Amino acid sequence: MPLRRSLLSATALVAVSATMLTACTPAPPEGAGAAQGAADTGTSGAAVGGEALDVIGPYEVHSLDPATAEGIFTRLQVAETLVEADGTGELQPGLATEWAASGEGLKWTFSLRESAVFHDGTPVDAKSVVAALEAARSSEANTIAVAPIEAVRAEGNAVVVELSEPFAPLPAVLAATSTQILAPSAYREDGTVSEVIGSGPYRVVDVAPPARIELETFEDFDGQAPAVDRVVYQSVGRAENRALMAESGQADLTFGMDPTSLQRIDDQDGVRVESALLPRTIVLKLNGEHPALSDERVRRALSMALDRPGMATAVLRDPEIAATQMFPATLETWHQDHLEPLEHDVEGAGALLEEAGWQMGPDGVREKDGEPLRVELRTFPDRPELPTMATAVQAALAEVGVAVEVRVDNSSEIPAGHHDGSLEMALFTRNFALVPDPTVTLLKDYAAEGGDWGAMGWSDPDLLAAMEQLTTDADQSGTEADVAREQVATTLQQELPVVPVSWYRQSAVVNDAVEGFVLDPLERSWGLAAVSIKE
Template sequence: MASTPTLRTARAIVALTAVVALTACTTTSDTRDGTAAVTGGTLSVVGPVEVHSLEPATSSELFTRLQVSETLVATDADGALRAGLATGWHADDDTTWRFELRPTAVFHDGEPVTADAVVAALQIAYDKEGSPLTGAPVAEIGVDGDDIVVRLDEPFASLPAVLAHTSTQVLAPSSYDEDGAVTEVIGSGPYAISAVHPPQRIEVTASEHWDGTAPAITDVTYQAVSRAESRALMAESGQSDVTLGMDPVSLQRLQDVDGVQIHSVTLPRTIQMKVNGEHPALGDPLVRQALSAALDRQGMATALLRDPEMAATQLFPPSLADWHQDDLTALEHDADEARRLLAEAGWEEGPDGILVRDGERFEITLRTFPDRPELPILATAIQAAFADVGIDLSVSISNSSEIPAGHQDGTLDVGLYARNYALVPDPAVTLLGDFAPEGSDWGAMGWNDEDLTAALEAMAEGLDDAQAADARAQVAQIMQDELPVIPVAWYRQSAVVNERVAGMTLDPLERSWWLSELTWSS
């Protein structure tokens, strides 16, 4: 089919913009065979996440991903804890943790990173909503010589993992106003902020104060582009060097494009449906089990995600090796079983094919958002699957904030989103928040389980290996039986990388893009 004039024009504009951008942002030198090799310039990173805030708890991890700011504790490519601003840490006793500060660290304003500055930043994080540090049993954050000392009200073995969360990033005192609000992001990482243009653009440059190996690529721009199709065109045309957040169809097409490489990593992230447990229909576990059985996860993963291995048979993906339970009875597609469960719950087929109980039709609304391009297409497939078993599902595609808003005002029926269970490297911390008795914006709604809460609290306090394994198995089984959130698909993160760039490695925890390790290809 011939391209429409509009599409041809759009492609031409993108291609022309790419030429201009590459001419302006790169320098070249002649190689021995006479071709031009890129030797410098500005690295262009494109992704779907917009710049809505400078605050660590609400900045969507952009400033840690760009390596502008650091946390006390970092993680490696295997997701294990490693040194960040702290070179080491240990528990003096059950309720006292000590963190040794890296002595050579310097903020981008030239001031040294002192224990007092770290404590001030952590105290601000502790006082702000949206940080897992707020939920930790912290009694006092203080200084002892050059060390940071955290005293707890009760044992909390997960504290080092919490201090790897991006909301605890340490900024210079000059970053804050007198009320503790961030007015400028002044970190201590390899890159310093040159400019921030909300909501689309961040510019960074290599910091002269960085005490580690200097980045080979000194200048980076991050551009937020909401449409997946636009990001794909930018990757294909060379306008973007590193492109994130690709939709499955574009990603498959780009695999055959010369000049780009696809890098992928399986994340500890699950696409799931949050279900309102206080809804007259959805509060019944039989109904939630029916909703799960109605889903053809294998078909959706194969046809829509182009990745059959991502069909979620349980909440925790194989990438969470300690949490994924191989012996758990898998969630499977069985439309007849879904109909049987719905009938057992009292639902009967109405005159138009939609189920009815006590005169009420089974009508619900699913809210989702386009930031992750696979969510709207999965929502359409879920709509068809539910219709097949007699459920009238409307789909509302809006801003991601509509899901927590619906949780808060009680109007949410079902929300479809992707949840990363290793935002804190210890998943128990995220689970404690998501499935707390009072519920959570991105977790349970109108549902709680005392046994699950007890198991998660015991893990946070500290268990031996065997006890922790038993607790994880118990949590997985409860989630599989009760389905307060219904798993749909696991998640594979991919980046389209231009051949000009070498050394790309994807972080399985999505804390950093590790741009300081990239080089220009020769």
Template sequence: MPLLRRFQSHRSQPTRSLLSGSLVSGSLLLGLALLPLSAAADRTLSVVAPWEITGADPSTSGYVYARMRVAETLVDTDADGQPAPGLAASWQASDDGLTWRFALREGISFHDGSPLTAEAAATSLQHALAKPGILDSAPITAIEAEGNEVVIELESPFAPLPALLAHSTTLILAPNAFDDEGRVTQAIGTGPYRVETVAPPQRLDVEHFDDYWGEAPAIERASYLAMGRGETRALMAESGDADVVFTLDPASRARLARHDRLALHAEPLPRTIVFKVNAEHPFLEDTRARQALSLAIDREGIAAGLLRDPEAAAAELFPASLGPWHLGLDASEAQDVERARELLAELGWEANGSGMLERDGKPFELTLRTFSDRPELPLVATALQDQWREIGVALEVDVGNASGIPSGHHDGSLELGLMARNYGLVPDPLGTLLDDFGTDPEGMGGDWGAMGWRDDDLASWLDTLRQEANPDARTELAGQVARRLNEAMPVVPVAWYQQTAAVNVELEGFSIDPLERSYRIDELRWSE
């Protein structure tokens, strides 16, 4: 089933609250009082989400500028989640797969009035290539402009290149967005909205762009506010201080569902709640230890009791929307506590008088890092803590910033990291997988991928997928990759993720983008 139609057929309904209420400190209430009054009066659309704005550079904040429709990419996605024309009207690869040509649309202007040219687009992509980002996974040797075409040269064939050019780190910015040293100083794009003011890390105000090449938006102005605390976001929706609020915790969803001024929306995403494992840790280096932790998880209980969506239980990394990457494993068969105990016994772990495991005088104790920007994660972490205690594993939960997981990955201090990994960052998940489980000989994948783990077969399969254009061969390889990851478990799936939003009922045309590329504010309008 196509991506969007599959998601639209599985909309979740609001459910009862897990908690009895929410507490907000006086300082947070003061902060709310200082915010602008309800946007309904002047018809400025107010959007609130957890994610901060770190600057103007797409390499760090491109997702905000893309979602608020300020800047655009060469490649877009269609209703089925497949690559589609964006700023590039068409593209083609040479017979040997080493040269790709992207023909630009005619008559497009940047927000500063300068024209979109192949030279401007190529320069913008050159800057993106020079920084950490999705383009790292492609064997790009040169990006040049020829006439009205952006020409990308490759060292070896790379079939998913168009999909990578739909990622927010590849937003096309105007020449005037860069200073003489190539640093991004302003987000000057081609989208239906232009930046009016920006105050990192929290605030962005946009206004419609009169000379937009596509359909003009109905809403003239919009604002974006980054608010990390889920309780505060929910209060803003409830009070009318925000018109669209993303990423709601289960307790708030139940409360807001009773509010007659709000409509609640939810969409399953190609994002999976997983925990990554430090496979070099002496307790976790054996595959059986990782399998035991997985077998001890009550995924159905977590999905139904905490996430309030029984269908969210995930026994594998990739949801059905990702086609050949999905294995069809049954989450109800993924738990086997007795088998988990057997595997740990094989590794020499024995229960002490308190029922907790020890080996060579050392207790089986681990620390799991997670973050509250996604409010489901601390709840899931607590559930894992309880469930692993049943097999004698002591887990300490450390709720901090999202940056704690990649920093622990790099300095080697991370033991376990619970996160929500998006395997649909680009239309083809291969770009994400190359970053997460690529060919690093040291076994260090991307910040959100493998840590201390490498599989030569999997690396070879991923490398072949980079070049393989035959659909049948790609399908077979995708299945092989998914099965190997499920067996070795460098990362372990727990549940599928849903994006949620509370929306002012005076807004029409709202929908959630399953690929999280856009907030679709240009499709909204105020009801008459």
């Protein structure tokens, strides 16, 4: 069975990938993070010798800042967070070995791992952690901004977080990848990140935005040493190129595969496919202030027009992940078995549109007061299934007289359109485990003013009250918390400010030479430190 080791060296992989990227990867946006590490090695990005674990994925490197780097440096196990989480979302020790809240819930104490060391050789002490958390707090884009923090201070070998009001999900917030802890030397005088200097089992050798990161083992890591000394991560924009590289043995691990390629690769010798159902949902975001979409009847009609099982089968090759509600069954405390499932009903959708005053026009597009029911749908190609799914949504809505123009652009166009009011509809995936407690993501998405990746021009007082209950109730396993989660799920199911389309199964193509790889359902880490390469 041919293995990649006999086909291409790590250096050749970089050359092949760079050729592909010239044609398929957009330039980094203005203000993207600077390259790191060429001065560390004097190689200007060339491999430093020795066999590397070659990792291919769709995620570009446009920033070194934890708030905007999309978790790439925690996936690569370069940086750590105070709190970790296992594949079920259960919180685990990270840089903090334990944590506890005061009786009134206004003071949390996190005791640090005494043996942890940053990649620059300095200790991970309380002062350094406080500095990193203060840097995170300075950005409104950082997840930590959702917590009502009044002060963060060092107290011996512990970090103390003081709150203005109780906030039960605080430990989960400090497990978010945006709150990763970097060394003081990682920051410029103005607080921006110049280098990624973490405390994980791998340290950064070189970053070449937007496409490449090179890592090596950090010898002073205080945990289990990685089996593979070097890692080269390469961003490849096109799913078909990633598939070809996986099939030909040019990669050890390949993420972000399209369903069609996965079906083909599953039968190939030399590679295997690992999959896991994620706490992630493909959703259709609707502008609640749009002349048509502000009407709940229209939103329900759009939902009823979607043949979710058919779309999941045709686009994702997996009918079992058709969404019947917002939260997949993997989110056990949020998924509600009693909810009436979202169903496909073209006639019912037409009747609702008629009731809302939208009559079918002679060209097959509904009209009201002389205005056609035409909407723009924005999506992006970072996840290869999204443009195809957008086309399927377009076809489904056309059946009930809604004309949809699909616009495939950068993902940044969705929050930009949210803020300037130009967004009408958007299709994307929403990960409810960016923070291990989904409450935190929902607080950002369904606040009274809405959220970039959640509601737009829509709010509900009952949902807001339920979210408030979840942030103040210290007993997240109690009856009151269960009732609050049920209220959130029910309101989203009935009002549909964001329409669930499909749940999500993550897959990775693994070369047979790789042993010990386990796919993390929360996508927090790729677990590279635990893998080895067979000789």
